[in-house]
Amino acid sequence: MTKHRIYTTSFASVYPLYVAKAERKGRTRAEVDQVISWLTGYGQKELETQLENKTDFETFFARAPKLNPSRALIKGVICGVRVEDIKEPTMQEIRYLDKLIDELARGKAMDKILRK
Numbered sequence: 619m620t621k622h623r624i625y626t627t628s629f630a631s632v633y634p635l636y637v638a639k640a641e642r643k644g645r646t647r648a649e650v651d652q653v654i655s656w657l658t659g660y661g662q663k664e665l666e667t668q669l670e671n672k673t674d675f676e677t678f679f680a681r682a683p684k685l686n687p688s689r690a691l692i693k694g695v696i697c698g699v700r701v702e703d704i705k706e707p708t709m710q711e712i713r714y715l716d717k718l719i720d721e722l723a724r725g726k727a728m729d730k731i732l733r734k
Contacts, residue, residue, distance in 0.1 A: 643722075659685065
């Protein structure tokens with residue numbers, strides 16, 4: 619079975635789309651970075667390194683310093699699929715991130731997005 623093309627897509631090519639989506643709704647790049655950091659454990663410098671290196675999504679999540687255990691609390695539908703029902707671990711991590719960016723763009727409070 620071949621992998622979905624998102625696995626080999628560079629995180630750096632999608633990151634500006636995350637930022638643009640958030641900014642269109644009055645949110646900031648710093649908030650996008652905060653959400654990514656919460657999910658993956660990357661600090662700001664590490665995140666910038668991943669962007670500079672044009673790391674693909676599969677590697678981005680495989681090398682994540684510390685995936686947040688509270689990410690399992692992320693529920694809902696993204697791209698017509700319930701994130702909690704996705705069986706493939708890397709795809710689920712990608713969809714968790716998509717869901718968090720959606721919540722940010724919809725104006726949800728940061729403490730709710732970060733499952734505090």
